[in-house]
Amino acid sequence: MTDTTIDQVDAIARAAKDAFAVTSRTHERTRADWLRRAADAIDADAEGLIALAADETALPASPRLAGELARTTAQLRLFAKVVEEGSYLEATIDHPDATATPPIPDLRRVLRPLGPVAVFAASNFPFAFSVAGGDTASALAVGCPVVVKAHPGHPETSRRMAGVVSAALAEAGAPAGVFALIEGFDAGLALVDHPAIRAVGFTGSVRGGRALLDRAAARPDPIPFYGELGSLNPVVITPAADAARGGALAEGLAGSFQLGAGQFCTKPGVVLVPEGSAVEAALPGLLAPQGRLLTPSIAEGFAAGADRVSGTPGVEVVAGDAAPGGTASRIAAVSAADLVAHADELLEEVFGPFTLLVRYRDDAERDAVLGAFDGNLTATLHHEASEDVTDLVTRLEGIAGRVLFAGWPTGVAVSWAQHHGGPWPSTNAQFTSVGATAVRRFQRPVAYQDAPEALLPDALRESNPLGIPRRVDGVLVLP
Known part of the structure; x- marks a missing residue:
C-alpha cells in the first residue's frame, strides 16, 4: 500500500469535520455504544490481529500481545462508562443572584468536544497505544472524530485494526468520516497542518514529539499537542x-x-x-x-x-x-x-x-x-x-x-484514578494519556449566560435529563 497522498489527507480531514457536526451533538449513550461495538469487533478478530502483530513486531503472541489486545478493548469499554457516568462534562450551574457583588446572571458551564483529532500511533504498543488505543478511544468518547497516522513498524496490523474499527462504527450508525487511517511521513505532517484538525495526540520520542509540537504551534491557528514522550522513570x-x-x-x-x-x-x-x-x-x-x-x-x-x-x-x-x-x-x-x-x-x-x-x-x-x-x-x-x-x-x-x-513502574493500569503524564519532556503535566481523565485533553469549556432552556446542552438543563453529577450553586449534586 502506498502512502496517503496530500489530496487524500485533505478529503479525510474534511470528512472528519463534517462528521463532527453530528458527533458533537450525539447522545452519550450512543457514543458509548459505538465504543462497545468497536471493542466487541476487535475481540472477535483477536486471533487474526494477534498473529499479524506477532509477525510484524516479533513480540510474543502470548501473553504479551494477547494481554495488550485485552487492555485495548478494556480501554474502549472504560471510556464508554466514563461518558455514561457524566462527571467528565464538569457540568456547573450558577442560578441568578442579584445580591452578589457583582450580580450573577444565570450561568451554566460544560465541557464540549474540540473537533477532529489527529492521533499518531506508537511503535512499541501495536494495539494499546496505536490505531484503537487510548488516544483514539478517549477522543471518540467525547465526540471528536479521529484520524490515525499509522506507525510504519506494524503497517499490516494497523490496516487490519482500522478495518475492524471502521466496520464496527459504521454498523453502529456512526457518521461517515468519524474514523480514518492515513500512512506516510508527509501525510502525517499534512494532517497536523490541516485546518480541520483541532488537536494532536502523539506517543513516541522526544525528538519526534517536539517536531510535531512546534508544527502544531506554528499553524496560523495553533492547536494543542498532547505528547507521551521520553521518560527515565527514576x-x-x-x-x-x-x-x-x-x-x-x-x-x-x-x-x-x-x-x-x-x-x-x-x-x-x-x-x-x-x-x-x-x-x-x-x-x-x-x-x-x-x-x-x-x-x-x-x-x-x-x-x-x-x-x-x-x-x-x-x-x-x-x-x-x-x-x-x-x-x-x-x-x-x-x-x-x-x-x-x-x-x-x-x-x-x-x-x-x-x-x-x-x-x-x-x-x-x-x-x-x-x-x-x-x-x-x-x-x-x-x-x-x-x-x-x-x-x-x-x-x-x-x-x-x-x-x-515498593513496586516497579512497568505496567500502567487503566482506571479512573490513573495518571500517565508528568512535567516536560515526558508529556504535558496537566493531562494524562491513560485513565478516565484522558478525555479532558479533547474538550474545552463553554459557558452559557441567560440561555433559553431549549438551547442548552442536556447536561445543563434544569431537569438534568442525563442524570449526571453536577455542581449547582457551588454544591456538588449527585443524581
Whole structure:
C-alpha cells in the first residue's frame, strides 16, 4: 500500500469535520455504544490481529500481545462508562443572584468536544497505544472524530485494526468520516497542518514529539499537542531497603528494565543505589537474552544511546554486552558526582534493555542527582517503614506524574484514578494519556449566560435529563 497522498489527507480531514457536526451533538449513550461495538469487533478478530502483530513486531503472541489486545478493548469499554457516568462534562450551574457583588446572571458551564483529532500511533504498543488505543478511544468518547497516522513498524496490523474499527462504527450508525487511517511521513505532517484538525495526540520520542509540537504551534491557528514522550522513570533505593532486601529488589529491577526488551515508556532507566549496594552486586547475574527489537531504527537508537552513556567519563559498564553497537541487555554505573557533572549526556532516555545505576553516599548526593532530572512519567521509591521519607516523596512528586512505592513502574493500569503524564519532556503535566481523565485533553469549556432552556446542552438543563453529577450553586449534586 502506498502512502496517503496530500489530496487524500485533505478529503479525510474534511470528512472528519463534517462528521463532527453530528458527533458533537450525539447522545452519550450512543457514543458509548459505538465504543462497545468497536471493542466487541476487535475481540472477535483477536486471533487474526494477534498473529499479524506477532509477525510484524516479533513480540510474543502470548501473553504479551494477547494481554495488550485485552487492555485495548478494556480501554474502549472504560471510556464508554466514563461518558455514561457524566462527571467528565464538569457540568456547573450558577442560578441568578442579584445580591452578589457583582450580580450573577444565570450561568451554566460544560465541557464540549474540540473537533477532529489527529492521533499518531506508537511503535512499541501495536494495539494499546496505536490505531484503537487510548488516544483514539478517549477522543471518540467525547465526540471528536479521529484520524490515525499509522506507525510504519506494524503497517499490516494497523490496516487490519482500522478495518475492524471502521466496520464496527459504521454498523453502529456512526457518521461517515468519524474514523480514518492515513500512512506516510508527509501525510502525517499534512494532517497536523490541516485546518480541520483541532488537536494532536502523539506517543513516541522526544525528538519526534517536539517536531510535531512546534508544527502544531506554528499553524496560523495553533492547536494543542498532547505528547507521551521520553521518560527515565527514576528509582530510589534507600540504604535500609537495600540492606533488608537487596536481592529481591535486584530481581524486580531486572525483570522491569528488561520487560519487552526494555521497550516500555515506563522502563526504570536510572536507579539510585547506595554505594556498595546489594542490588548492584546481584543485578549482573540476572540479565536475560533479548530478541530483536521492534524496528531497525529502534535497534540503532538503542545501540547509539547505550554506547553514548557507556562512553561518558566516569561511567562503568558493570554487566552486559559493552561492544559498540550491541543490542543485548546492558547495565552501567556512575557516581552521583559524575552524573551531576554529565547530566546532559546521561539523563537522556535509552530506549531498550539498558539501565544506569547511580551510586550515592548520602542524602545530599541523592538529592543533587534528583535535582538534575527533567520531568518523568513515574518515580519509584523503595524504603523501609521505619524511615522518614516525607521530604524525599516531595522531591519525587516534583519530577514525576506518578509516584510508586515498593513496586516497579512497568505496567500502567487503566482506571479512573490513573495518571500517565508528568512535567516536560515526558508529556504535558496537566493531562494524562491513560485513565478516565484522558478525555479532558479533547474538550474545552463553554459557558452559557441567560440561555433559553431549549438551547442548552442536556447536561445543563434544569431537569438534568442525563442524570449526571453536577455542581449547582457551588454544591456538588449527585443524581
